[in-house]
Amino acid sequence: MYSDYAINNIRLFKEKSDAKIYAGILPPVSYRNALFLNNEVPGIRLAQKLLDDIKQAGFADEQAVAYVIPWRLQKKALKYADGIYLMLPFGKINVAAQFFDEFN
Numbered sequence: 223m224y225s226d227y228a229i230n231n232i233r234l235f236k237e238k239s240d241a242k243i244y245a246g247i248l249p250p251v252s253y254r255n256a257l258f259l260n261n262e263v264p265g266i267r268l269a270q271k272l273l274d275d276i277k278q279a280g281f282a283d284e285q286a287v288a289y290v291i292p293w294r295l296q297k298k299a300l301k302y303a304d305g306i307y308l309m310l311p312f313g314k315i316n317v318a319a320q321f322f323d324e325f326n
Contacts, residue, residue, distance in 0.1 A: 223247055223299060225269040233302045245299035248309040253277050255311065 223229065223245045232243055250256035250268070253276045260268040279286070296306055 223295060224272055225267060225295070226298070227267070227269075229295060229299050229302065232299055236302050242304040243302075244305045244307040245296060245303040246307040246309060247296055249311060250276065251311045253279075 223232075224247075229245075232245060235241075235243060248259065248266070250259055253273075256268055256273055256276050259266045260273065300306070
């Protein structure tokens with residue numbers, strides 16, 4: 223989940239169903255990885271602002287920027303979703319640590 227559009231889809235689904243829904247996040251680890259997710263993985267669409275912010279950050283900071291925006295979107299998503307499904311990119315455990323630090 224990488225955009226307000228995706229959050230709205232969760233809201234619309236919850237209005238019509240009492241099924242549990244979990245907002246999924248797979249944080250991109252770089253600009254190149256973000257482009258791959260956006261262009262090659264069906265159903266994943268990153269907001270253009272996220273792509274632009276990651277690209278502008280440069281190599282040293284792109285991973286940090288790539289994490290910040292999806293985390294903020296997850297906070298919005300929890301208004302409608304029953305939980306969050308965190309997918310760790312390339313088995314990077316530090317991503318989970320950053321995630322839980324952000325939400326605690």
